[in-house]
Amino acid sequence: MGSYRWNWPILLADPYYGWIVSGFGNTCLIAVLAWIIAFPLGSAIGIARTTELRPLRFAGTAYVEVFRNIPLLAQMFLWYFVVPELLPQDWGRWVKRDMPYPQFLTSVLCLGLYTASRVAEQVRSGLEAIPRGQHHAGLAMGLTPAQVYRYVRLPVAFRIIIPSLTSDFLGVFKNSSLALTIGVLELTSQARQIEEYTFAAFEAFATATLLYCAVTGIVILAMRQVERRTRIPGTIAIGTQ
Amino acid sequence: MEGGFDFAILIRNAPFLWGGMVLTLQLTGLAVAGGLALGLVLAVLRLSRIPFVPALVAGYVNFLRSMPLILAIFWFYTLIPKLTGQSVSSFYSVLIAFILFEAAYYSEIIRAGISSVRRGQIAAALALGLSNAQAMRYVVLPQAIRTMIPVLLTQSIVMLQDTSLVYVVGLRDFLTTADIVAGRDSRPVELYMFVALTFLVVCFSASRLVNRLRRRYAL
Structure with missing residues (x-):
């Protein structure tokens, strides 16, 4: 490492500073948009896996197994290179020629659908962690199964997970x-x-690493607050059972 | 796409693709072995009472867990040659990245497994006259291992899938060899579907086996 020539200021120089800012922006945007797909879809699939309806349960399980057992990178290639070929011709042509931001939108879709399979597993395990008695009590009080989910099981499950x-x-x-x-x-x-243009490998990677760590730290701290506020009094045990 | 599916292309390129699969399996095997060994050390250090060590280990684990694996691969791929001053084959630089990275995940699983054994068990073992080491060896570990083995295996399946990320440094694993053939013969549909299906079959069967194991050895 003795001969390594440090060059931190290069990161503030044009155009490298702008590259980092726009890269960071893209990373955050992809993550947030993918989450907007993953959260509702994953919740729906997770709920489907806990219902009494066999076809729904099967479909939910199949979704989770398929998305969980194919490497994410292979999924990315499938969405980007394979799916446009398999679509009906007009659609395929639109995706390949006219769709705006093709790479960006494809990665959002791919990450969203993949993450949905993970969210589904969490929602399912949250729902299963609630004692069956609550479900039965809800039904006994005259709630419909949908109402039991809406007012009894889901509010508890989401707080646990x-x-x-x-x-x-x-x-x-x-x-x-x-x-x-x-x-x-x-x-x-x-x-x-930046590393390829300037050979400032250490500086460039360290900056990226710091940004990833910073966001991770902020999200964890923020979610700890949310967790504290939404904790169900006296029921910590539910989550750990 | 022209001319429909051409699955003969898979047969024509079978030896090349198999070579990629061998590299994938080698990388996974070595990374799992190295990751487990280092992960065990990290877990023990984190549970130890040596001053500052648990905090340091926690810092290491959290640091690596908040970094994308691709970035870790780039780190080691570009920096190991700079640090050592000589060129290191990309296989070894990637292997080191995987071991250090996976050890962080394994150590958390091992730590959770050890901590899941109830305190009373240790107290009982000590009350029976066992030494600390004996309590660990005969009481804590047998129970901890039963709870953590399924989770460790699941993590190893994830790791098998993650090895496909070596694509970013051009190491010829299974996915990358398929990508090379797909690019050369313009046959992305057949090749990527083949890769996806192979992983799906392997990983799905493996996770089924893990589930069976979990049910059989659950405490």
């Missing part, structure tokens, strides 16, 4: 780096590009 959902969000935030494989200029690829 806040920590796991936090780590899934951080997962999609980190996984957004895979978008670089199909050409999205997010934080990791910008760091890599």
Whole structure:
């Protein structure tokens, strides 16, 4: 390391500073948009897996197993290279020629659908952690099964799984780096590009690493507050049973 | 896409793809072994009472867990040659990245497994006259291992999938060899579907086995 020539100021020089800023912006945007897909979809699938309806349960399980057992990078290539070929011709042509921001939107979709499978597992385990008695009590009080979910099971389940959902969000935030494989200029690829242009490898990667760590730290601290505020008094035990 | 599916392309390129699969399996095997060994050390250090050590280990684990694996691969791929002053094959630089990275995840699983053994068990073992080491060896670990083995195996399946990320440094694993063929013969559909299906079959069967194991050895 003795001969390494440090060059921190290069990161503030034009255009490298702008690269980092735009890369960081893209990383955050991909993560947030993917989460907007993953959270509702994953919740729906997780709920489907706990219902009494066999076809729904099967579909939910199949979704989770497929998305969980194919490497995310292979999924990225499937969405980007394979799906447009398999679509009906008109759609395929639109995706390949006219769709705006093709790489960006493809990676959002890919990460969103993949993360949904993880969210689904958390929601399911949250719902299963609630004693069956609550479900039966709700039904006995005359609530419909849908109402039991809406007013009894889901409010408890979501509060139990806040920590796991936090780590899934951080997962999609980190996984957004895979978008670089199909050409999205997010934080990791910008760091890599700076390294290739300036040879300031250490500086570029350290900056990217710090930004990832900073967001992770902020999200964890913020979610701890949310957890504290939404804790169900006297029921810490539910989550650990 | 022109001319429909051409699955013969898979057969024509079978030896090349198999070579990629071998690299994937080698990398996974070595990374799992190294990651487990280092992870065990980290877990023990984190549970130890040596001053500052648990905090240091926690810092290391949290630091690596908040970094994307791709970035870790780039770190080691570019920095190991600079640090050591000689060129290191990309296989070894990637392997080191995987071991250090996975050890952080394994150590958390091992720590959780050890901490899941109830305090009373240790107290009982000590009351029976066992030494600390004996209590660990005969009472704590047998129970901890039963709870953590399924989780460790699941993490190793994840790791098998994660090895595909070596694509970013051009190491010829299974996915990268398929990518090379797909690019050369313009056959992305067949090749990527083949990769996805192979992983799906392997990882799905493996996770089924892990589930069976979990049910059989659950405490």
